[in-house]
Amino acid sequence: MAALGGRGRAAAALLRRGPGTAAGPGAAPRRHRHKEKWASTAPRIASTRLALHHFDTSYSLRLGALWPSVRAGLLCEQKYGALLNNFAAADHVPQELEPLNAADFVSEASQKAQQWQRGAAVGAVARGCQEGSGEGRTVMQAEMMAQAEMMAQAEMSPPLGASISSKIKCYTFPRGDITRFRPARPDSLGLLDYYLMDAASLLPVLALNVQPGDFVLDLCAAPGGKTLALLQTGFCGHLAANDISISRTKRLYQILHSYVPREVRDTVSVTSYDGRDWDQVKGGTFHKGAGAGSVLLQVLVDVPCTTDRHSATEEDNNIFHKRRTKERQMLPMLQLQLLMAGILAAKPGAEVVYSTCSLSPLQNECVVERALDIAEAQFNISIHVEDLSHFRTLFQETFSFFSDCRLGELVLPHLTANFGPMYFCKLRRM
Template sequence: CLTVRWSRVKPKWATTRPKYPATRLALHHFDVAYGSQLGPLWPSVRVALLCEKKYGALINNFSHHDAMAELQLQGCKDFISDTAAAERGGEEVSQSDLQTTSDASVHSNIKCLVFPEETSYLPLLSRPDSDGLLGYYLMDAASVLPCLALDVREGHTVLDLCAAPGGKALTIMQTYDLGFLCVNDSSVSRTMRLRRVLQSYVPKAQLSDAKVHISSFDGTMWGDVERDSFDRVLVDVPCTTDRHSVTEDDNNIFRKNRVGDRRRLPQLQTALLLAGILAARPGGEIVYSTCSLSQQQNQGVVEQAAHLALEQHGIHTQIVDLKPLTQKFSNTFHFAPGLSVGEMVVPHLAANFGPIYMCKLRRLT
């Protein structure tokens, strides 16, 4: 009886199961690409990518629940304010360091807690307060960095072009004093998820039409709707999501039937960044980010989009140095050494965040 059952089940199982799972294809691809791009750094980054990642808890300033105190009691530390406090209080801080600090302002009202020890993990569930708003949002702590780099100031109008599921939009909203926020994502289902995330963390009054606009456009076409207007634009593009690609077969961009999507990524990313540049006002700033280590999806895209902005639209851009910002956080994250364009958090067993690449552009004309 067992033999009969096995012979019925086996062929179906054998034909539906791919010969090489997407995670294995991804790892093979990365071994080739990152082996040569990162050289001796790659083996340790590879191990970290395959190990359990660390989270950060973005504190929700809109919640009455004091999640910050609760997590601090468990040993968590706010990696942003701790750095700012060390800079203010440290006698050894030199005048030139202080100059750098003021250049790369860090909003003290964005708080993200991490466990300093690599072995401790944050509780996954955050409790709602009396208004039903959750106390913190779990995300890769390195994802907060592009939002800090964006440097949103009082009254700024901000566009988050690829915003779902909403971790970075929520981080930007923690700065309180922004003027107007447009959050967009081309996927209707993901935009619905984004809306649910915002509703779980932000009071209704802060989500009024006068303050937040949620849309579901193809971001590459944003210029057809609105140009030259935003003070800040975040372009957090779809990418090979390297950590996901080596650990999860579900929705994996290395699946055989998604080869076309993967090959078109740099083209899509360039079109999105170009649209972000067009959406910013002259003098405005744009942050491009990915969660991939790929030079082609990172530096390659930034250079190509800046080139197209000039060639096709006569728009000059300038790369803004993010070193002053990353230096502040070098105790929490491992940054790739010697990148010529942008900064990148690389996964490391002792600080298993990232990968996150970010590059900031200023629109000059």
């Protein structure tokens, strides 16, 4: 208030008094007046309402005619997937879920990919034979041509089969079926049989495509759903799970204890650094370990974001609360810094997957685009954005995808498949 001019002071005084308390000849005696603190008595707009207003303005422009359906999805109960715990005795789970029409969408996609590849190979053989006979080539030449073409096909489409880790199994109910899963149960050693999560959260993990022995960094790991999924691949040589929040890392420890046996937990290091400083605090150690053999440091950067579904439905811990306006406005900057830290942590050839659970292009594509520019201009690092469009085809029965992302892929909530939002983009450091 000290900085206000005369007019400002008068207006502030009016605001403090309120219209019914103007001092004047008929005003109440001083002792009967009660002081109004206008900031605390002004009607507080619910954070969920602020969030929805914000989404209506920005997402209707972005999604056009799709927005009403996405909005309805955001406001209705979300669907879950049951990530099977490979470390527990969980053979009973498929027997229990399959009669209820639940299916493992990862294995289904993997089978689909294999069928396509077989189809492509058969097509290649057929074409090779036609060309061979047309030009009077020998059978041997025709066979060699067909083989070469098959190999070229396989090279063109390695992401199809290869990127779908068949070890990850996640059950979902079919489109339009909103049956709920029972809570997870412990086996005889106390390990829980499955982990309930938004099934779309698995897509960034599948996109990362961890290979046997890889060093993996999960830069913003808590509460740990994706960390657990990364471990289910059985491929992590070492997994560094970091999260700045100590209270949330406690939850991550709980998940590791409830799902993962000790010998596998020993391959995981949990830290609570500011991920933006990863290179300074941990980079050296990691490069030493990761540089020894052919192992790569793969990085998952699952950043804090406006968590659109939560913001539209829950008052508690809502980032659209007036008090958190600055924090919300600074999110894209924090996301960019975290993504840059992930890129700098990755060795050449390694992959970085960036993900959010927001529909906002400012937090999604714009952050990735800016990171590509900075990596090139300031660090001389060139980055290839990997094409993940085959995810749309492979997983179209389970998720609703947005078909218009400039970079990366986006799962849209929809009443018949109410997962997401989930944005993910895969980068390869060259």
